[in-house]
Amino acid sequence: MYVLMDIMVSPSGIGISVSPYVAMCQKIFEQSGLTHTMHGFGTNVEGEWDEVMAAVKQCHQTLHQSGAVRITSHIKIGTRTDRDQTMLDKITSVESKLTSS
Amino acid sequence: MYVLMDIMVSPSGIGISVSPYVAMCQKIFEQSGLTHTMHGFGTNVEGEWDEVMAAVKQCHQTLHQSGAVRITSHIKIGTRTDRDQTMLDKITSVESKLTSS
Amino acid sequence: MYVLMDIMVSPSGIGISVSPYVAMCQKIFEQSGLTHTMHGFGTNVEGEWDEVMAAVKQCHQTLHQSGAVRITSHIKIGTRTDRDQTMLDKITSVESKLTSS
Amino acid sequence: MYVLMDIMVSPSGIGISVSPYVAMCQKIFEQSGLTHTMHGFGTNVEGEWDEVMAAVKQCHQTLHQSGAVRITSHIKIGTRTDRDQTMLDKITSVESKLTSS
Numbered sequence: 001m002y003v004l005m006d007i008m009v010s011p012s013g014i015g016i017s018v019s020p021y022v023a024m025c026q027k028i029f030e031q032s033g034l035t036h037t038m039h040g041f042g043t044n045v046e047g048e049w050d051e052v053m054a055a056v057k058q059c060h061q062t063l064h065q066s067g068a069v070r071i072t073s074h075i076k077i078g079t080r081t082d083r084d085q086t087m088l089d090k091i092t093s094v095e096s097k098l099t100s101s
Numbered sequence: 102m103y104v105l106m107d108i109m110v111s112p113s114g115i116g117i118s119v120s121p122y123v124a125m126c127q128k129i130f131e132q133s134g135l136t137h138t139m140h141g142f143g144t145n146v147e148g149e150w151d152e153v154m155a156a157v158k159q160c161h162q163t164l165h166q167s168g169a170v171r172i173t174s175h176i177k178i179g180t181r182t183d184r185d186q187t188m189l190d191k192i193t194s195v196e197s198k199l200t201s202s
Numbered sequence: 203m204y205v206l207m208d209i210m211v212s213p214s215g216i217g218i219s220v221s222p223y224v225a226m227c228q229k230i231f232e233q234s235g236l237t238h239t240m241h242g243f244g245t246n247v248e249g250e251w252d253e254v255m256a257a258v259k260q261c262h263q264t265l266h267q268s269g270a271v272r273i274t275s276h277i278k279i280g281t282r283t284d285r286d287q288t289m290l291d292k293i294t295s296v297e298s299k300l301t302s303s
Numbered sequence: 304m305y306v307l308m309d310i311m312v313s314p315s316g317i318g319i320s321v322s323p324y325v326a327m328c329q330k331i332f333e334q335s336g337l338t339h340t341m342h343g344f345g346t347n348v349e350g351e352w353d354e355v356m357a358a359v360k361q362c363h364q365t366l367h368q369s370g371a372v373r374i375t376s377h378i379k380i381g382t383r384t385d386r387d388q389t390m391l392d393k394i395t396s397v398e399s400k401l402t403s404s
Contacts, residue, residue, distance in 0.1 A: 001161065004343060016215045017396075019393075040390035064102075069183040069218060073179075079172050080171040093322040097322055117315060119315075123296045127296060142278050145243060171319055179243070195221045197221075199228055262304065262352075266382065273382050274379060274381045275379070279375065281363050
């Protein structure tokens, strides 16, 4: 089951700046080999369900080990059975409607 | 790793009424033995990480098998290492602040 | 436009315990006269669009004035034009599918 | 109050393809003059609170008028009082941690 995911990780108990912790998760996605793109409120990640979920779990574990005593992640998970679709396909589909009208 | 989760499952391609599909996921949480409570925009589920995530995956698989060609789930995942906390603890903590002030 | 909303408010820069801040928002919803119910990962609120959004804005303003330097809210907003529906209707609809099967 | 927002609009009752409806919201953000960037699971929008929220309301109204009988939006709203920050600042902050390590 191929999944398109969006994840925003919010560690707390580590002060106002969360960017070093977000960077740790980025490295985990990088090392996982999964396609991923960061935006202003999270990161798009895509791949097989079990691999994507393993990366999410590793992210929570790593941040806890690095001192974040409390973590909340906000995740969107999309699966479909009618056809294959990548994250890029979704964006291209909307953009084609914008330029054609 | 104990996790407090909130999940809202949105199947599409099956008409306006999604309640029969939401009910399928409720049954999966019921059969999983995980503590769970439904609210107006999702369901709170708590338990060990792997068990909770297995239920989420089973929910997507079951809904696809039942005709939903596209599913998007919106999930909140909370973990903490400083102390044990249940979903009920969180609610009680806020309510105690409301009554004491 | 009648709206069913779910809101989870996450203040940061105020330590690990966020329950006193969540309680402040609960009081705002209480004083607004809007129907609202707290759950383990947020609060369901329903009413007219402008009134609901005014309460959300007041919540951010109040928490900033109380010392939260950074606030992130996660909000779900549902509107529909085919029929009237309350939050309770949604829950009852799923529960009827559970008991009838 | 300056706000960084992320919004994913999910219309239903209009078939599987939601991209024409997502494109309508993109045009509203475009016409509003607000800074905005689309990603695979939504759109980052930033600006003054009232202007951003007016665009969200207009998006729901326009989609209903275009035939979507039911709309659910998933929104993240970030405000902070300690310093000015744009969406681009957030991304740059994480990227600097990635390259420096």
